[in-house]
Amino acid sequence: MNFFAILDQLATADPDVLGRFDSRRAVFKHLGSAARRAALAATPLLVGGLFKKAYAGTNADTPIDILNYALALEYLEQDFYAKFIASGLVPAGAPATAMAKIKQHEDGHVNLLKGVITTLGGTPRAMVQFKQSVFDANKTYAGLLGVAQLLEDTGVRAYKGRAAELVVGASNGLPSSTQVSLLTTALQIHSVEARHAAHIRLLRGQTPWVSNSDDLAANATYSGATPEATTIQSNVDLPTKLAATYSAADVAAAFDEALTPAEVLDASRAGGLIQ
Amino acid sequence: MSNHLSSGSQPLEADLDRPLLTPIKRRSFFMYAGATAGATALVLAGCSKSDSSPGTIDVGSGDGGILNYAYALEQLEAAFYAQIKTGTYYTGLATGSAEKQIFDDLALHEGIHRDFLKAALLANSITPLKDLTPDFSTINFNDRTSVLNAAQTFEDTGVAAYNGAGRFISGNAYLALAGKIVSVEARHAALIRDLRTYNTFVASDVVNTFTPSAPAVAGQYAGEGTPNTTPNTQGNGNPGPGQERSKRPPVILQAVNNFLASGSKLSANSFA
Numbered sequence: 049m050n051f052f053a054i055l056d057q058l059a060t061a062d063p064d065v066l067g068r069f070d071s072r073r074a075v076f077k078h079l080g081s082a083a084r085r086a087a088l089a090a091t092p093l094l095v096g097g098l099f100k101k102a103y104a105g106t107n108a109d110t111p112i113d114i115l116n117y118a119l120a121l122e123y124l125e126q127d128f129y130a131k132f133i134a135s136g137l138v139p140a141g142a143p144a145t146a147m148a149k150i151k152q153h154e155d156g157h158v159n160l161l162k163g164v165i166t167t168l169g170g171t172p173r174a175m176v177q178f179k180q181s182v183f184d185a186n187k188t189y190a191g192l193l194g195v196a197q198l199l200e201d202t203g204v205r206a207y208k209g210r211a212a213e214l215v216v217g218a219s220n221g222l223p224s225s226t227q228v229s230l231l232t233t234a235l236q237i238h239s240v241e242a243r244h245a246a247h248i249r250l251l252r253g254q255t256p257w258v259s260n261s262d263d264l265a266a267n268a269t270y271s272g273a274t275p276e277a278t279t280i281q282s283n284v285d286l287p288t289k290l291a292a293t294y295s296a297a298d299v300a301a302a303f304d305e306a307l308t309p310a311e312v313l314d315a316s317r318a319g320g321l322i323q
Numbered sequence: 324m325s326n327h328l329s330s331g332s333q334p335l336e337a338d339l340d341r342p343l344l345t346p347i348k349r350r351s352f353f354m355y356a357g358a359t360a361g362a363t364a365l366v367l368a369g370c371s372k373s374d375s376s377p378g379t380i381d382v383g384s385g386d387g388g389i390l391n392y393a394y395a396l397e398q399l400e401a402a403f404y405a406q407i408k409t410g411t412y413y414t415g416l417a418t419g420s421a422e423k424q425i426f427d428d429l430a431l432h433e434g435i436h437r438d439f440l441k442a443a444l445l446a447n448s449i450t451p452l453k454d455l456t457p458d459f460s461t462i463n464f465n466d467r468t469s470v471l472n473a474a475q476t477f478e479d480t481g482v483a484a485y486n487g488a489g490r491f492i493s494g495n496a497y498l499a500l501a502g503k504i505v506s507v508e509a510r511h512a513a514l515i516r517d518l519r520t521y522n523t524f525v526a527s528d529v530v531n532t533f534t535p536s537a538p539a540v541a542g543q544y545a546g547e548g549t550p551n552t553t554p555n556t557q558g559n560g561n562p563g564p565g566q567e568r569s570k571r572p573p574v575i576l577q578a579v580n581n582f583l584a585s586g587s588k589l590s591a592n593s594f595a
Contacts, residue, residue, distance in 0.1 A: 239509040240525060240567050243524050244525070245510065246511075250514065289442060302431070302507055304502075
């Protein structure tokens, strides 16, 4: 068995495959690509399992898996805002009102997802808590507002990353009326997360949309296989191939991009915020 | 029109399975809708005059129809932000002011969405809708309040429209594409709302804010319509807790047609 050939083929078909292995296997974290492949090749018995795991978040998940993934992120946000509000750092008035409102939405999302999972015959996943050490390390109003921005923008990207799996007509065994319901529910949460993100960004003096000029633009939240700075949509190079000429910055801002589950759960993003 | 397709009081979601009271798998609906234009015309002929929307341009069926629907909405938004620049509200804004920058950016984003969707339609061999002629006669472009109110209407409508169109999309790539645009529209909507009345980025007229006391029921919260602050029950048409409005194409177009000139008014008969 030629593992290098397999991995090369896989990486050609799916450039992110090594990243998927990486995020699931911390042991490979600090290895270069060649060393990573060598390590994989040296452990043939593990490879089958790794393949399964690497793709578990993409095309093998059931609707309940997807809902539980969303629930994990909502739990994370819910706990973060609970801690943020309890810290006493949020100024009274408009900021306190806004955080209470956002928290109320996250509560709603958690209860909603739990209910839907249960009704579909699944088991809601265990609660997820926001990592105390990260919270403490950012424990000022401005610092935690920055964390909130990253959480909300991650949420927007994460929901976007699962929408295609919930397309009505997907082969997941659910009746189409339920498929319509699940997709619409996900979309209705997705746009609310985007509104949250926009408001938090405004509070921080940033543009409401993701921009290369953000103070947090370098954060991994905005990178990934399809980074937020993307300027090609549906094979159309937007700055040069449209009826008018637009700057790369403007076309990137006009589209939000998805993150795969593996990317979201990577330690550099939401994965690093989970207790 | 919907009376011909639904069986009365049942939620509309259930009717998607059987547009003509005949069991048809959801997935084949688009093929069915496209291949039986004659039958559709017959059904339309049975509609009352007010339902058949004489003189409207239909956005079409299938994913191409939804793409053209999105193209229509983006055309309207782009035209609106372009026209803002001709009014004294905008021209009176100080150079370098945040408000001026905002409208410059919004005009660019919507122009990009419009131009991109046209390019995407052409690239997929789908005939784009014609260039629509807007009718913004109800908007006073010299007045800040009038402009901001209209902007809020357009942006909120855009979000509800994409949220409500997702169910009609059958191609993963198109659904992903809609997702990339709708969240930017939601960011715009939140911004305009905050500009108009600070902290209304998620006010209860677009996002439901009640806190449920018990876990929700599947399907219970995928409703449409205007959010309120009381729990909904299945089929009563309200979004669930923390969820935004979602409206289907015909409902959206009813409002949008108020901003389109005669000859540019739209219908979406395949997406009821």
